[in-house]
Amino acid sequence: MTEIDRVAERLRTATRIAVLTGAGISAESGIPTFREAQTGLWSRFRPEDLASPDAFARDPTTVWDWYRWRRELVDRAAPNEGHTAIAELQRRVPGTVLITQNVDGLHQSAGSEAIELHGSIRRARCTACHAKREWSVDESEFPPRCNCGSMLRPDIVWFGEQLSEAQLARAFAAAESCNVFLSIGTSNLVQPAASLPWIAADRHALVVVVNTVMDGQHHAPNVVHLTGKAGQVLPRLLTPLASS
Ligand code: OAD
Numbered sequence: 001m002t003e004i005d006r007v008a009e010r011l012r013t014a015t016r017i018a019v020l021t022g023a024g025i026s027a028e029s030g031i032p033t034f035r036e037a038q039t040g041l042w043s044r045f046r047p048e049d050l051a052s053p054d055a056f057a058r059d060p061t062t063v064w065d066w067y068r069w070r071r072e073l074v075d076r077a078a079p080n081e082g083h084t085a086i087a088e089l090q091r092r093v094p095g096t097v098l099i100t101q102n103v104d105g106l107h108q109s110a111g112s113e114a115i116e117l118h119g120s121i122r123r124a125r126c127t128a129c130h131a132k133r134e135w136s137v138d139e140s141e142f143p144p145r146c147n148c149g150s151m152l153r154p155d156i157v158w159f160g161e162q163l164s165e166a167q168l169a170r171a172f173a174a175a176e177s178c179n180v181f182l183s184i185g186t187s188n189l190v191q192p193a194a195s196l197p198w199i200a201a202d203r204h205a206l207v208v209v210v211n212t213v214m215d216g217q218h219h220a221p222n223v224v225h226l227t228g229k230a231g232q233v234l235p236r237l238l239t240p241l242a243s244s
Contacts (some may be wrong), residue, residue, distance in 0.1 A: 007208050007224055008237050011089075011097040011180055017096040018178040019086055020196050021230075024185020024211060026079040026106050031073055035187050042062050048217060052159045067154045071121050071137050076199040079110035082184070082230035085238050087111040090236075097174035101186060101193050103156050115174075118192055166194060175199040184210045185230050188217060197223075198210035210234065 023033035024066035036040045049055050050066045087110040090096045098114040103121040107114040124135040135144050144152045181200035188194045201207045207223040210233045214225050226233050
């Protein structure tokens, strides 16, 4: 029995599954990750110039231009086999909670319901009245404005900002109560999301890390590493579920 077969068998009997995803799951859809050496966004741009409240206060147009460029990439992208496999897992095992750090909305496009810890690139919110609405790359006015007349900002959690407490509470509850925790395509460097697999491991869940590179990932007796692309590993994990 291979490691993948063993994990697949455990998933077949699990009733509560938590899944944490990061930029790596969308890499096969053509969306750049953040920290990979040559291609990651943070190797080409400085987060403090583009993804912080100070940057937006200094130069909202530059920040919006960057999000518009990223939104164009997202609008051209389609969910891949990894997103689809997770959506299928949620359908087959209703106690599956998906927690994503991604803002691209590709999980939802694949049919998943997800806790979006870092917000959504498809939504904007008003800097004055805090109303939220969808925005598109061809808004008549750019940076886009709210109905109240004030400037909108991307509805994304920037460096130095707090995550939604309600969403965080749901994510922690899922990590605390799951039988199996899948950590997929994340460098696990950004808190508080990076704590979630540890919480699950401390509660004796099986933690499964799926990543192309295992540097810096969790190591413990109940942590299994499946090295490979999410779009290839995840469908293989689900095969026994499909036949059960
Ligand atoms: P990172 O760029 O830090 O990590 C992406 C991970 O995906 C790396 O560990 C890669 O090895 C792995 N990877 C790449 N391609 C893969 C594939 N096809 N299959 C599986 N794994 C693959 O991205 P995140 O961990 O998501 O925050 O970064 C966390 C947060 O930092 C982001 O949400 C973002 C960023 O600053 C905000 O924008 C608020």
